[in-house]
Amino acid sequence: MTKTATCPICKAPANHETRPFCSRRCADIDLGRWFNGTYSIPVPVEPSEKNEEN
Numbered sequence: 001m002t003k004t005a006t007c008p009i010c011k012a013p014a015n016h017e018t019r020p021f022c023s024r025r026c027a028d029i030d031l032g033r034w035f036n037g038t039y040s041i042p043v044p045v046e047p048s049e050k051n052e053e054n
Contacts (some may be wrong), residue, residue: 005014007022021027025043
């Protein structure tokens, strides 16, 4: 039994050319979410960095 990758945006089967997405449209939606700040990678703030901001 083989697993078919699914698009993380719409859950349709992924396309080989746009993997892991099913289409360029879904890839662009994902990119837009990164640009808008919907997705983010948390970074711990060091105590010295907190003092520099004030």
